[in-house]
Amino acid sequence: MVTVPRRTRRATRSKYGAVRVAATDGGPAYASKREARRHAALLLMERHGVIADLRREVPFELVPAQPGERAVTYRADFVYREDGALVVEDCKGVRTTAYRIKRRLMQHVHGITVRES
Numbered sequence: 304m305v306t307v308p309r310r311t312r313r314a315t316r317s318k319y320g321a322v323r324v325a326a327t328d329g330g331p332a333y334a335s336k337r338e339a340r341r342h343a344a345l346l347l348m349e350r351h352g353v354i355a356d357l358r359r360e361v362p363f364e365l366v367p368a369q370p371g372e373r374a375v376t377y378r379a380d381f382v383y384r385e386d387g388a389l390v391v392e393d394c395k396g397v398r399t400t401a402y403r404i405k406r407r408l409m410q411h412v413h414g415i416t417v418r419e420s
Contacts (some may be wrong), residue, residue, distance in 0.1 A: 321341040321396060331360055338380055338394040341420050345381055354390075363415075365408040367378075377405040379417070392418045 317323075321335040333339040346356045361382040366375035381392040391409065395402065398419075406417045 334380075335394065337396060337420075339395065341392075341394050342381065345383065349383070354383045354385045357381065363391075363409060363413060365405060365412055375405075375408075377409055389415065390418055391415050393419055396420050 305408075321411065324333040324336055324339040326332055326339075333342065345354065345357055349357045359381060361379045363377045363379065364374050365377055368374040378390045380394050381390075383390050383392075393402075393406075409415050409417055
């Protein structure tokens, strides 16, 4: 019997060309270089008191779970307070149809306008 070696899977490019970046603080990896740069800028702003309560990857429920179905959620890249107001921010390179729908649902369900960077 002859065994055929398995093919090793090559690293493939993401659909939109984003390169994942490992987090230096032990948190979840960044989805893109843009997101990593924005987080570094927000951390600096937080240290200088411009913003407060910076959080990453914060989930918001848009549609509750139904019998046999999962809930629809939106995971914001960053959530923080600026001048006392809650800011929800997302780093976007490509604005997909799913993102546009979820952005509108955030406005409708939670009354929150998503800031894009």
